[in-house]
Amino acid sequence: MEQSKALFDFNLVLIGFMGTGKTTISNTLQHIFAMDVIEMDQMIEEREGMSISEIFETYGEQYFRDAETNLLIEMQERKNVVISCGGGTPLREVNVAEMKKNGKVILLTAEPETIFERVKDSHDRPVIEKNKNLSFITELMEERRPKYEAAADIIIHTDHKNEDQICEEIIEKVLASEEARH
Ligand code: S3P
Numbered sequence: 001m002e003q004s005k006a007l008f009d010f011n012l013v014l015i016g017f018m019g020t021g022k023t024t025i026s027n028t029l030q031h032i033f034a035m036d037v038i039e040m041d042q043m044i045e046e047r048e049g050m051s052i053s054e055i056f057e058t059y060g061e062q063y064f065r066d067a068e069t070n071l072l073i074e075m076q077e078r079k080n081v082v083i084s085c086g087g088g089t090p091l092r093e094v095n096v097a098e099m100k101k102n103g104k105v106i107l108l109t110a111e112p113e114t115i116f117e118r119v120k121d122s123h124d125r126p127v128i129e130k131n132k133n134l135s136f137i138t139e140l141m142e143e144r145r146p147k148y149e150a151a152a153d154i155i156i157h158t159d160h161k162n163e164d165q166i167c168e169e170i171i172e173k174v175l176a177s178e179e180a181r182h
Pocket of ligand 1: 017018019022041052085086087088089124125126127
């Protein structure tokens with residue numbers, strides 16, 4: 001699947017719990033559709049000159065959350081880019097409003113067991129670092145689920161699908177939702 005021309009002029013905003021594959025899928029979309037990717041976590045890390053864990057430790061979570069909000073507002077000037085959010089970005093109502101101004105919000109989901117397997121060996125997620133077990137992850141996912149679902153224009157279940165299948169499903173659903181709007 002090769003595509004050089006932009007299929008749409010809005011942004012694709014990927015949301016979902018940690019480990020649902022936002023970064024991986026953004027990179028695949030970038031390769032297939034030649035779309036630029038804004039990896040929010042990475043951009044904030046670069047600007048602050050420290051890791052997410054260090055930002056949490058040094059300035060606290062609120063500071064990081066404010067940086068996310070400011071970045072989303074800034075990104076409204078961009079068109080046809082993939083914005084890969086941090087797992088907590090859609091928890092603030094204002095962030096969801098900002099995402100929707102020029103973006104289609106795509107929620108990636110996965111089973112808690114899948115998430116646990118993906119995150120268990122990494123140490124760059126301060127929200128779960130001290131509680132990296134299946135029951136904590138399951139609980140936090142359930143707690144966040146209503147907010148994720150309320151924010152989503154499109155929901156993609158990722159379990160048992162490969163990256164290409166997930167990207168095709170995203171594009172199909174995005175185009176179908178655009179057709180339904182016109
Ligand atoms: C967070 C998820 C992380 C990162 C930060 C907080 C969260 O992003 O933004 O550690 O609250 O869920 P990923 O979903 O990319 O791991």
